[in-house]
Amino acid sequence: MKKIIILVLALVVIGGIMWSGKGSGSDSIGLQAVKYAEAVDAVDGFYGLWLKASQDSSIEPDRATLATFPTLTTELSAKVLAALTSGAALDPVLCQSQVPQSITIRNVYAQRDTAQSLVTSKDKGVSKQAVVSLSKSGDSWLINEIQCTDGEVAPEREFSFDKEGFLIKNSVPKPFNNKNWHLVFTQDGKAGNVVPLIFDTKSQCTSVEGVKAVCKPEQFKETSKVRVRGGMTERGATVMHLEFVK
Numbered sequence: 001m002k003k004i005i006i007l008v009l010a011l012v013v014i015g016g017i018m019w020s021g022k023g024s025g026s027d028s029i030g031l032q033a034v035k036y037a038e039a040v041d042a043v044d045g046f047y048g049l050w051l052k053a054s055q056d057s058s059i060e061p062d063r064a065t066l067a068t069f070p071t072l073t074t075e076l077s078a079k080v081l082a083a084l085t086s087g088a089a090l091d092p093v094l095c096q097s098q099v100p101q102s103i104t105i106r107n108v109y110a111q112r113d114t115a116q117s118l119v120t121s122k123d124k125g126v127s128k129q130a131v132v133s134l135s136k137s138g139d140s141w142l143i144n145e146i147q148c149t150d151g152e153v154a155p156e157r158e159f160s161f162d163k164e165g166f167l168i169k170n171s172v173p174k175p176f177n178n179k180n181w182h183l184v185f186t187q188d189g190k191a192g193n194v195v196p197l198i199f200d201t202k203s204q205c206t207s208v209e210g211v212k213a214v215c216k217p218e219q220f221k222e223t224s225k226v227r228v229r230g231g232m233t234e235r236g237a238t239v240m241h242l243e244f245v246k
Helices: 002-015 039-055 074-086
Strands: 020-023 103-110 114-120 127-139 140-150 160-168 182-187 190-198 204-206 211-214 225-233 237-244
Touching: 039 103, 039 114, 039 127, 039 140, 074 140, 103 190, 140 225, 160 190
Parallel strands: 190 237, 204 237
Antiparallel strands: 020 103, 103 114, 114 127, 127 140, 160 182, 160 225, 182 190, 204 211, 225 237
16 A cells, blocks of 8 residues: 555656646737647637637637637647537537637646646636647647536536546645545556545445445545546536546
């Protein structure tokens, strides 16, 4: 068990995951490729331009042009263009049916080669949000996936967070709060990702024996292997289902 704890701590230190909040921006960029040293800057730059183009159709570059920007991967670009062509009610980038006045961009996690941000509308009464995943390509960041989810909890079978890893609490390093449980996990072959876990009365836990009940975090043990499914928020992963793994 000591070896597992040491390994988990080592992975966390290597990962160096930091949570932070950031408002939206809109640095002007041309059609040429722009290099982003920070993942959140790639999201901030692209979403700032997309929001302006959505609010005013006469602005250049328009949404169709932005959909071909090198900030997006080829696969995501094709997906966004297809959604625009189909006339879908839900904006494929903002994940809103109505264009918001302003948006907020928050960094969920940032690993060496992968990162994720959460984009939400500042408009009241809006529940949709965009979970934006990025990957490092050379010395710049690219947006490779945009997933639309409903508020703090994703619909069943459409989880914005579904990861397997280890539970840590007392051993979690700063700036994480050791009063709360966290999940340390591997993504895209990179270990050391950490995310705070948020439990409520709807959070369900399944024991290794297959018994399902309302989660009791006070009974959890450090470094237990689990699979967590739920919705990604700016504060962490809201747990819908946590399953203990042998």
